[in-house]
Amino acid sequence: MRKDQKFGKNLKDKIFIVYEVEGLNFSRLLSALYKAGINVYNVKNSGGKKTVLSVKYSDSEKFFAISKELCYNVKKIKERGGFYPALFFWRNLGVLLGLTIFFVAAYICNDFIFSFSFCGSGSVYYKEVESYLNGVGINRFSRFSDIDLKDLGGSIVKSNPRLSFASCVKEGNRLKIELILSEKPPEIIDGNVDKLIALESGTVESVKVYRGTALVSSGDRVNAGDVLVDGLMTIKEQTVIVNVIATVTVISEKEFLYVSAVDGEEDKALLLAEEKFSDYETKDFSVEKIFDGENYTYSVRVGVRYVFHAG
Numbered sequence: 001m002r003k004d005q006k007f008g009k010n011l012k013d014k015i016f017i018v019y020e021v022e023g024l025n026f027s028r029l030l031s032a033l034y035k036a037g038i039n040v041y042n043v044k045n046s047g048g049k050k051t052v053l054s055v056k057y058s059d060s061e062k063f064f065a066i067s068k069e070l071c072y073n074v075k076k077i078k079e080r081g082g083f084y085p086a087l088f089f090w091r092n093l094g095v096l097l098g099l100t101i102f103f104v105a106a107y108i109c110n111d112f113i114f115s116f117s118f119c120g121s122g123s124v125y126y127k128e129v130e131s132y133l134n135g136v137g138i139n140r141f142s143r144f145s146d147i148d149l150k151d152l153g154g155s156i157v158k159s160n161p162r163l164s165f166a167s168c169v170k171e172g173n174r175l176k177i178e179l180i181l182s183e184k185p186p187e188i189i190d191g192n193v194d195k196l197i198a199l200e201s202g203t204v205e206s207v208k209v210y211r212g213t214a215l216v217s218s219g220d221r222v223n224a225g226d227v228l229v230d231g232l233m234t235i236k237e238q239t240v241i242v243n244v245i246a247t248v249t250v251i252s253e254k255e256f257l258y259v260s261a262v263d264g265e266e267d268k269a270l271l272l273a274e275e276k277f278s279d280y281e282t283k284d285f286s287v288e289k290i291f292d293g294e295n296y297t298y299s300v301r302v303g304v305r306y307v308f309h310a311g
Helices: 002-006 026-035 057-069 084-091 093-109 121-135 149-159 266-276
Strands: 016-022 041-047 050-056 073-080 115-119 163-171 174-181 195-197 202-211 227-230 232-235 238-241 245-260 281-291 296-310
Touching: 016 041, 016 057, 026 057, 050 057, 057 073, 115 121, 121 149, 121 163, 121 174, 149 163, 149 174, 195 296, 202 227, 202 296, 227 245, 245 266, 266 281, 266 296
Parallel strands: 115 174
Antiparallel strands: 016 050, 016 073, 041 050, 163 174, 195 227, 202 245, 232 238, 245 296, 281 296
């Protein structure tokens, strides 16, 4: 009510409140209002003992008091008048100011990076990518508006020869980076490392460790990003970190699809698959044929040998 009392009297006189009044002998109420100097507008009987009327906003308290004294039931229906929006804004000034500050702050904060996330087969190199981003000045609280996300993806690929693709997408206040490993990762890995990591998923074929601790053995199933050989070693009852010298081979099963309307083209599918993987050392080709009623799909599965070195 204090806000309403502070609202200018001239403005109050231009705003009306619509009430529904219930009671008998309505003329008695009109007479009492007239004597009190309260004007009544747009009087309409809404049926039975109910009457709808309007009074000025500035007369509303007196109207309520007189109606209550004469035992009439009064229900406020709405407020109207060309200046009602001004009254609404005045009453809700604090709320509107708060909402304005909130939306402005949200708009400004939406331009800042709060966190990073990495996905894809190349996410095993997220630390290297984070280091590259820090080197070019992209870190927490950097502005999205200062970054060309498309160009950033290309720059990340150029910075790491083990990656073939990188895309950067804004998700809220998070920079999501998808990383894809090169189709043929380099066999020789930097010798100055304390871990040998699998760059492809598959089955371990052989393990040779000259320095370090093997965490896998032949026949184990591994995923891209798994540590194959760790640099932690126990020497004279003390655990130390050493540079890994090791070689691990992994057989990864790949699939090649050939679709044709012709039956009996297994040999052709095999030849195409061999050509597809001609740059790799392969083994164990197999073909499966599926007919969908219209075309034949030849699924060629092949084992690709990957050799991972450290040291």
